[in-house]
Amino acid sequence: MAETQQKPVTPDYVVEEHKKYFTFFNLSIALIAITGIELVIIYVPVNRWFLFTSLMVLSTVKFIGVIWWFMHLRWDRALCTIVFLIGLILATGTVTALMLLFRRDPDGAPEIMTLLPSLLW
Amino acid sequence: MSSHAATTDDPHAALAPLKKTSTGVENKKLAMWAFLASDCMFFGTLISTHLIYRKVYPTVVEPTEIFDIELTAFSSFILLMSSLLMALSVSAAHKGNIAGMRRFLLGTIFFGLIFLSGQVYEFNHFVRESGLTLSSSVFGSTFYVLTGTHGVHVALGVLWLSCWTACTLPKDWAWYTLKGRRFLWLPFRVVFAPMTGRYKHENALDVEVAGLYWHFVDVVWIVIFTAVYLVEYLPVFGF
Incomplete structure (x- = not known):
């Protein structure tokens, strides 16, 4: 069966992957929080240009977060x-x-x- | 190559020969990045088309009256979570944890299907409740083309990941024993059975490439969510 094809892993590699695991988890929490903020601020009665700029910045942060960590650009x-x-x-x-x-x-x-x-x- | 990898302590040994290119990057991965770069321009033109027509031809229907921003935000949440699961499945693939990779891939597929269901519901709601169709207005044309193209990308991603999930399954996966009776999942068996049992450690790169595609679909949605949906709630820009 496919499970029997598992390869031995070095402890260092496991540690590295565990670090990535926590990075991915923290990033996903941050992305959800940013999405929540985006959803809320569109109803906040403040300067509209400030809102627009905030939306652009927040979506850019999400964009960079995904391509930098999820898409492994940081490590590639x-x-x-x-x-x-x-x-x-x-x-x-x-x-x-x-x-x-x-x-x-x-x-x-x-x-x-x-x-x-x-x-x- | 795989037997050599099995006897070494380095789990990357099976993938190392693939990196021996003039660029130092695996050819498949570089090709995928080039494709994603071209897809950036593709979606860039679709998004700008939507925004320009939205600005030039103000629609009769106010988008904020028909949008369900909570549902769209939920779809964003689902897609972001699917990206997390995809990243974890790539990590599991590189560790050689095939069972874990399969579980994360199934989770990614499940979330992708939820996203598609949300999009189908949204389109159905727009057509039936608001009369917004592909040909009813310029806004409808550009909106459906943009979000529909993204939906097609998601659907293709789900299909791609399903194929890799099937590859990790044992040869006799389609037969399950439940209370002493065997069940045959015929449609799935016909489609995916030829792929079962084909996954090898070298294919971790292929899963990673599929993951790049999936994350890109998520990235595009991040832009669409802001440019098409959220900005509509800022009327000063007068689209």
Whole structure:
């Protein structure tokens, strides 16, 4: 049976994995707490820009927590981080550029329609 | 290779040959990171499309009136917990603890199915109660495409993890004895039986790669939860 294929492990490796176990557990508690905070603060009557910034910061912390510890970037070679960051930076740049490019028009038409000719010429 | 690994004290010995690449990173893992980087851009375009159309074409239906933010927060909680179980299953795989890995994988699959059930319930509620369909408005189109694409990713992840779970099962897993009677789980046997008993210690890397994919799905949901759901409750941005 598959269970009989278990390999012997060194004590050091077991200690290392146990450390990871507690890291994962603590991280998951932190992630749940942050999600709870996110859920609560949207109802708090404070400055809206402060709320928006708080949401961005909290979700960024969650994002980094997952990719750094759960996805093992902390323990892997830097190449993995670099490869992922290339895609992430391109994606973030694309989203930012598009969000800045398109603005709401009170008449209902996307402002890009009026911007395009000036961009092209 | 596996027999050599079994006789050495280093549990990573079976995986060591896989690391002998010019980059020092296993090829499968590097390929997965490259894929995830490309998937970042894929979801980036979907999220920006949703946000832009939300801004340019304010919808008739106010999203906060149809969203059930508590349910969505619960889905986030479920997905975060599944990520914890996935990390633990990868850890168990590297330790060679196959039974533990299987239990954690089953937990991850279970939580993934709960998340999908929540999404199905949410979509059903939106269609039946609010009349929000894929073609009813621009908001409906971009919302369903974005969250639906994420849901497809979750479903594929569940299928992938199910395959690896099946690989860890003994050959005769489909036959169970209960009160002296044998039960045949025919549909599961047909689908997964060919995979049973195939897991070896070298496959810990494959489980880790599947784990990377699963964590990425969680990461994407973290962004969607904030950008699509929570931000709607801040009306100053006037989407």
